[in-house]
Amino acid sequence: MSTIAHTQKRGFAGTVWDYLTTVDHKKIAILYLLAGGLFFLVGGIEAMMIRIQLAVPNNDFVSAGLFNEIITMHGTTMIFLAAMPLLLGFMNAVMPLQIGARDVAFPFVNALGFWLFFFGGVFLNLSWFLGGAPDAGWTSYASLSLASEGHGIDFYVLGLQISGFGTLMGGINFLVTIINMRAPGMTYMRMPLFTWTTFVASALILFAFPPLTVGLFMMLFDRMFGAGFFDVAMGGNTVIWEHLFWIFGHPEVYILILPAFGIFSEVIPTFSRKRLFGYSSMVFATVLIGFLGFMVWAHHMFTTGLGPVANAIFAVATMAIAVPTGIKIFNWILTMWGGSIQFTVPMLYAIAFIPSFVMGGVTGVMQAAAPADYQFHDSYFIVAHFHYVIVGGVVFGLLAAVHFYWPLMFGTMLSEKLGKVTFVLFLIGFHLTFFIQHFLGLMGMPRRVWTFLPGQGLETGNLISSIGAAFMFVAVIVLLINVVVTQVKNVKVGMDPWKDGRTLEWAIPSPTPFYNFKQLPLVRGLDPFWIEKLEGKTEMTPAEPIGDIHMPNNSFTPFMVSLGLFIGAFGAMYHVDDKGWAIPVLIFGLVVTFGSMLYRSIKDDHGYHIHKEELLDDANKGGTR
Amino acid sequence: MANLQTNSGEPKVNYEYRRKKSAEEMRMQVVTFTMMIFFTVIAFAAVGAGFSKWFILPFVLLLAIVQVIFQLYYFMHMSHKGHEVPQFFMYSGVLVGFVTVLAFLTIIWW
Structure with a gap:
């Protein structure tokens, strides 16, 4: 293997094989983006079906049972299979470049994390074709899910278990990378904020996913192997699931929002041409939000009957989170204050994010007051709240990142004109859909309801909400057209396409070489590339002479390890039906998984070196750098 | 992780210093090792003496916690420089675990 092999043109099959076996963080990022984007579209179609069903009273577009499956899959897909993988994709694409690393710490594990997520997600979605999807809500409370017939909940448990392994691996990998692989001079307090939030979100993944894993295992054994952890008749307790789920679930929403x-x-400092206001307070607020995220889970369970003392403690802790979040909001506003602002598409999303997210935050503090929450609980007010924080925060962030980092990932620039069309349609649609839902909730419309009756004052609000959803749908279609048009035109934009890049990822030639940095850069402060620009330089000062670079070999093993679990999961699930083939399939799947792991452990794979001479050749041929 | 053996560019100059450090460390390890054996003996003695279980359980758990701390700080060198990040994550994990266990013991009704 040498650089020559990498510059050769590949056929279609060659490209597919390359992506199936890749361990390069940039390619894994593209895989995450593709798979996450696909699941985002699936979740979006489910959302559209929900809004069509609820557009008019007494509608029968879908049956009640199917509606339950749709809302469950909408929530589960959007959280686990769309938002989180898309964020992991951007972390993979950007974070190693931001800290000046040549890859993540464990490239093999990175690939394994992706394939586990992917197979888990496919497994979960296969439920649509194999006898019905899970139907107990994305929280899958035990008293409901244990009573659910068919295999829906089994798909939920096994699918999330597999994809959860992948996420956990991704989180650990990022932690090790950020702790150990920062470029010379990149101290913790010089790390870009996206790297910081990746770091804290990964720490949250590390601590939050084990409770989910435990909960899912208990559920798995309750449903498939006759255990009774949540079964009151057998001396279990159904509330344990709720606690385990929310000990995971609340940090989970911070795993989404922090990145x-x-x-x-x-985005905001880049397009305000100012350094981030209050950098150290931003870091402090990020870490504090991470910690507080573990102390508040019971605010999802105020009506469970925890008692006034527990409710009061969790209410106060929840309200405390508004403080670090407020610090962040003010810092973003003060970053823009007095800057020379460019209204590019990512910046538009950032500006729209601030008021949208504050609205979601304020309704959050309202719900934190436990007595008031007895009124809000399980109403559309809650639905409005969490869509305001997740769409107004996370999805806006993802859309901003798609436009902002597209040139970094693909070397082309998405059309600003179509991007603005998407932005306007999405912003209008978002507020149209969810603002009115606050009032629907206050008027008494319960969450997860299949349909409603005429003459109760709910018709207009629901119709408006459905029209808003259509706007968002069109906005996403325009975005897809934008992507296709941009990639067909394929106009390469080169290095630092936004002209105001501040951090290391913009100091790399475009397309990014597969070894990222020929020489590790010397970091001399916060926003290192900006510092060099202020001194009239166009590239980073190297911190080392050109030398051999050690690279990992591609591997098909991650795919096989994940495939084995995917196959085994079918065996575990159909074992309940007394199918003769179920246990052999389970064993076969586990053999594939552990066999692949054994193969990986026994076979020596030392990777390869890119030699100094080849790197020097590259420099002579390229010329632009 | 930085450790005392590798951070010296001039082995001869620092030889005496490192010798002294190693001797100190060895002494601490012997002391803690003795105490750990002592603790183990006490733990067995406490069970053997037939005290009430309301005394024995918390007492043995306390001894176990002290032993873990000895193990981490004196035998796994967590007292040395360069272990701040692992310490931070371990204590964060302990905190999260403690809050979880506390909640399960207090606010889940049976």
Whole structure:
């Protein structure tokens, strides 16, 4: 293997094989983006079906049972299979470049994390074709899910278990990378905010996913192997699931929002041409939000009957989170204050994010007051709240990142004109859909309801909400057209396409070489590339002479390890039906998985070196750098 | 992780210093090792003496926690420089675990 092999043109099959076996963080990022984008579209179609069903009273577009499956899959897909993988994709694409690393710490594990997520997600979605999807809500409360017939919940448990392994691996990998692989001079307090939020979000993944894993295992054994952890008749307790789920579930929403905060903290300084206001307080707020995220889970369970003392403690802790979040909001506003602002598409999303997210935050504090929450609980007010924070925060962040980092990932620039069309349609659609839902909730419309009756004052609000959803749908279609048009035109934009890049990822030639940095850069402060620009330089000062670079070999093993679990999951699931083939399939799947792991452990794979001479050749041929 | 053996560019100059450090460390390890054996003996003695279980359980758990701390700080060198990040993550994990266990013991009704 040498650089020559990498510059050769590949056929279609060659490209597919390359992506199936890749361990390069940039290619894995593209895989995450593709798979996450696909699941985002699936979740979006489910959302459209929900809004069509609820557009008019007494509608029968879908049956009640199918509606339950749709809302469950909409929530589960959007959280686990769309938002989180898309964020992991951007972390993969950007974070190693931002800290001046040549790859993540464990490239093999990175690939394994992706394939586990992917097979888990496919497994979960296969439920649509194999006898019905899960139907107990994305929280899958045990008393409901244990009573659910068919295999829907089994798909939920096994699919999330597999994809959860992948996410956990991704989180650990990012932690090790950020702790150990920062370029010379890149101290913790010089790390870009997106790297910081990746770091804290990964720490949250590390601590939050084990409770989910435990909960899912208990559920798995309750449903498939006759255990009774949540079965009251057997001396179990159904509330344990709720606690385990929310000990995971609340940090999970911070796993989603913190990287989005990080994206905005990159976008806003870039297009205000100012350094981020209050950098150290931003870091402090990020870490504090991470910690507080573990102390508040019971605010999802105020009506469970925890008692006034527990409710009061969790209410106060929840309200405390508004403080670090407020610090962040003010810092973003003060970053823009007095800057020379460019209204590019990512910046538009960042500006729209601030008021939208504040609205979601304020309704959050309202719900934190436990007595008031007895009124809001399980109403559309809650639906409005979490869509305001997740769409107004995370999805806006993802859309900003798609436009902002597209040139970094693909070397082309998405059309600003079509991007603005998407932005306007999406912003209008978002507020049209969800603002009115606050009032629907206050008027008494319960969450997860299949249909409603005429003459109760709910018709207009629901119709408006459905029209808004259509706007968002069109906005996403325009975005897809934008992507296709941009990639067909294929106009390469080169290095630092936004002209105002501040951090290391913009100091790399475009397309990014597969070894990222020929020489590791010397970091001399926060926003290192900006510092060099202020001194009239166009590239980073190297911190080392040109030398051999050690690279990992591609591997098909991650795919096989994940495939084995995917196959085994079918065996575990159909074992309940007393199918003769179920246990052999389970064993076969586990053999494939552990066999692949054994193969990986026994076979020596030392990777390869790119030699100094080849790197020097590259420099002579390229010429632009 | 930085450790005392590798951070010296001039082995001869620092030889005496490193010798002294190693001797100190060895002494601490012997002391803690003795105490750990002592603790183990006490733990067995406490069970053997037939005290009430409301005394024995918390007492043995306390001894176990002290042993873990000895193990981490004196035998796994967590007292040395360069272990701040692992310490931070371990204590964060302990905190999260503690809050979880506390909640399960207090606010889940049976």
